[in-house]
Amino acid sequence: xxxxxxxxxxxxxxxxxxxxxxxxxxxxxxxxxxxxxxxxxxxxxxxxxxxxxxxxxxxxxxxxxxxxxxxxxxxxxxxxxxxxxxxxxxxxxxxxxxxxxxxxxxxxxxxxxxxxxxxxxxxxxxxxxxxxxxxxxxxxxxxxxxxxxxxxxxxxxxxxxxxxxxxxxxxxxxxxxxxxxxxxxxxxxxxxxxxxxxxxxxxxxxxxxxxxxxxxxxxxxxxxxxxxxxxxxxxxxxxxxxxxxxxxxxxxxxxxxxxxxxxxxxxxxxxxxxxxxxxxxxxxxxxxxxxxxxxxxxxxxxxxxxxxxxxxxxxxxxxxxxxxxxxxxxxxxxxxxxx
Amino acid sequence: xxxxxxxxxxxxxxxxxxxxxxxxxxxxxxxxxxxxxxxxxxxxxxxxxxxxxxxxxxxxxxxxxxxxxxxxxxxxxxxxxxxxxxxxxxxxxxxxxxxxxxxxxxxxxxxxxxxxxxxxxxxxxxxxxxxxxxxxxxxxxxxxxxxxxxxxxxxxxxxxxxxxxxxxxxxxxxxxxxxxxxxxxxxxxxxxxxxxxxxxxxxxxxxxxxxxxxxxxxxxxxxxxxxxxxxxxxxxxxxxxxxxxxxxxxxxxxxxxxxxxxxxxxxxxxxxxxxxxxxxxxxxxxxxxxxxxxxxxxxxxxxxxxxxxxxxxxxxxxxxxxxxxxxxxxxxxxxxxxx
Numbered sequence: 084x085x086x087x088x089x090x091x092x093x094x095x096x097x098x099x100x101x102x103x104x105x106x107x108x109x110x111x112x113x114x115x116x117x118x119x120x121x122x123x124x125x126x127x128x129x130x131x132x133x134x135x136x137x138x139x140x141x142x143x144x145x146x147x148x149x150x151x152x153x154x155x156x157x158x159x160x161x162x163x164x165x166x167x168x169x170x171x172x173x174x175x176x177x178x179x180x181x182x183x184x185x186x187x188x189x190x191x192x193x194x195x196x197x198x199x200x201x202x203x204x205x206x207x208x209x210x211x212x213x214x215x216x217x218x219x220x221x222x223x224x225x226x227x228x229x230x231x232x233x234x235x236x237x238x239x240x241x242x243x244x245x246x247x248x249x250x251x252x253x254x255x256x257x258x259x260x261x262x263x264x265x266x267x268x269x270x271x272x273x274x275x276x277x278x279x280x281x282x283x284x285x286x287x288x289x290x291x292x293x294x295x296x297x298x299x300x301x302x303x304x305x306x307x308x309x310x311x312x313x314x315x316x317x318x319x320x321x322x323x324x325x326x327x328x329x330x331x332x333x334x335x336x337x338x339x340x341x342x343x344x345x346x347x348x349x350x351x352x353x354x355x356x357x358x359x360x361x362x363x364x365x366x367x368x369x370x371x372x373x374x375x376x377x378x379x380x381x382x383x384x385x386x387x388x389x390x391x392x393x394x395x396x397x398x399x400x401x402x403x404x405x406x407x408x409x410x411x412x413x414x415x416x417x418x419x420x421x422x
Numbered sequence: 423x424x425x426x427x428x429x430x431x432x433x434x435x436x437x438x439x440x441x442x443x444x445x446x447x448x449x450x451x452x453x454x455x456x457x458x459x460x461x462x463x464x465x466x467x468x469x470x471x472x473x474x475x476x477x478x479x480x481x482x483x484x485x486x487x488x489x490x491x492x493x494x495x496x497x498x499x500x501x502x503x504x505x506x507x508x509x510x511x512x513x514x515x516x517x518x519x520x521x522x523x524x525x526x527x528x529x530x531x532x533x534x535x536x537x538x539x540x541x542x543x544x545x546x547x548x549x550x551x552x553x554x555x556x557x558x559x560x561x562x563x564x565x566x567x568x569x570x571x572x573x574x575x576x577x578x579x580x581x582x583x584x585x586x587x588x589x590x591x592x593x594x595x596x597x598x599x600x601x602x603x604x605x606x607x608x609x610x611x612x613x614x615x616x617x618x619x620x621x622x623x624x625x626x627x628x629x630x631x632x633x634x635x636x637x638x639x640x641x642x643x644x645x646x647x648x649x650x651x652x653x654x655x656x657x658x659x660x661x662x663x664x665x666x667x668x669x670x671x672x673x674x675x676x677x678x679x680x681x682x683x684x685x686x687x688x689x690x691x692x693x694x695x696x697x698x699x700x701x702x703x704x705x706x707x708x709x710x711x712x713x714x715x716x717x718x719x720x721x722x723x724x725x726x727x728x729x730x731x732x733x734x735x736x737x738x739x740x741x742x743x744x745x746x747x748x749x750x751x752x753x754x755x756x757x758x759x760x761x
């Protein structure tokens with residue numbers, strides 16, 4: 084039975100709603116699924132106070148004390164190296180040692196990315212582990228790979244992103260034969276910057292993916308591809324503009340609704356329907372953003388995550404393990420012949 | 423009097439609504455402003471049929487026959503070289519010759535960008551003319567520079583974009599001491615890809631601009647800066663994602679409004695207020711996207727432009743000339759000492 088358990092190390096101290104919502108989400112996940120086992124890393128007393136609020140199978144949630152915390156604005160690599168007693172470092176180390184299958188944190192993205200590489204380590208042959216969040220589209224979700232911190236990527240990195248992204252979308256999200264596209268400024272093959280022009284033929288020649296060519300940013304929200312490949316700078320711009328623009332537009336809609344008496348009455352009538360439609364435009368039901376290509380799974384959830392997102396991330400870890408994603412990645416990635 | 427006239431060459435055949443809406447917009451502009459004079463380039467008969475619908479001072483609108491047209495999917499440079507009798511080539515040539523101050527087109531972006539450089543030519547010292555559209559924000563508009571077709575920019579290009587963008591925002595849009603920022607994946611100075619890291623200190627040292635540092639894409643819709651500097655690939659992604667995501671979100675809102683009887687009744691009540699608020703989230707009142715740093719003004723208006731956008735672009739040409747933008751650019755740009 085221990086064999087089928089998914090063992091997840093969770094950073095109890097990361098994000099805006101820690102430890103309350105983190106602990107709540109962990110309890111919800113464990114109560115819903117008999118095969119999830121969690122180690123909560125953080126200030127033992129604070130975490131235990133939260134746990135005492137709930138009923139749960141105590142043999143499946145343990146608390147590990149971690150006295151230090153890494154803040155959002157600390158230089159990540161230095162923080163990982165120095166703060167040996169932080170929840171991120173201690174949690175990631177259990178993945179490295181193999182006593183946990185996955186690590187989930189709502190804390191500093193930079194520290195999670197740096198720690199994932201430094202402490203967990205890459206699968207042999209993987210040049211760079213990308214951060215691959217799901218973004219909502221008109222028709223569902225798309226995987227945006229890479230949104231990490233490693234900028235100035237090479238074409239070979241992007242090809243690996245495409246392969247790992249396709250595996251993830253097919254096995255974890257359940258999209259059969261996912262359409263892979265590269266972000267470009269036009270749809271013709273000769274368009275693009277040097278990186279895209281060099282990567283395009285490599286993706287075209289790639290046997291294991293359903294490459295459909297270039298995608299313009301305009302088509303991303305329409306669901307024009309399932310796996311959207313780009314280097315991290317562009318991915319970061321897309322991800323953050325998505326968040327910012329959605330916020331601004333919905334604020335504008337709200338401003339319109341509140342601008343006249345007539346519209347205020349209308350607003351009351353439309354609210355439930357609008358809320359339920361907009362809820363569909365949300366990718367958090369699928370969990371957080373995985374860092375792909377590491378020896379274990381590392382998941383970054385949004386800093387403002389509530390218990391539901393934490394619970395979804397734990398379910399994501401379970402699917403990731405059950406679907407043997409890392410075995411599939413190892414199988415598909417060509418190990419470079421270089422030294 | 424001829425001296426104060428703004429002489430604009432207009433591509434009567436470009437875009438989805440040509441020649442009807444183009445001609446209509448030209449007539450509206452000329453009727454509103456006594457100092458705008460237009461040459462309409464296109465199929466003479468078709469243009470004249472449209473003109474006959476209106477009353478206007480005939481001495482200020484002339485028609486120049488141009489038998490060829492350049493389509494959206496033609497390789498731009500080749501089209502500009504070969505189609506000597508196209509509305510774009512003939513119109514741009516009048517700017518080159520100095521018989522027009524500006525050229526306005528809703529046609530192929532690629533052809534307009536290529537033609538601007540090849541036929542009109544750059545101001546001495548300008549390394550690259552950027553395409554600089556205005557994008558709507560919560561608080562007004564921001565200039566996004568560069569969204570053109572010249573990717574893989576160098577730091578010195580971005581510095582020139584910043585200077586020209588600041589001049590444009592101050593003189594044409596009327597923003598005093600506009601805040602200039604560079605698109606980045608974090609706000610700390612050490613963040614970014616190689617291009618941004620190299621450009622940052624150059625912008626910081628630049629005496630003539632109000633450089634406020636990095637801007638994350640999330641802050642762009644919030645109006646975090648007035649002039650948003652980036653290389654063309656990133657600019658293109660931002661511009662197109664803006665369009666695509668706004669379309670998708672508004673479609674989602676509509677879907678929500680139409681989903682129940684109750685919400686349908688509410689929709690009728692909110693419609694006028696919502697429409698007027700969303701109208702504020704629109705940059706087209708400022709005209710089209712200028713190609714900055716050329717010896718004359720070249721303006722690309724959206725392919726689906728209606729008469730109002732065309733009229734606004736003609737007013738933009740007038741402000742551009744009245745404010746002596748090109749003289750200001752010449753003054754501020756340091757002429758490189760290279761050969």
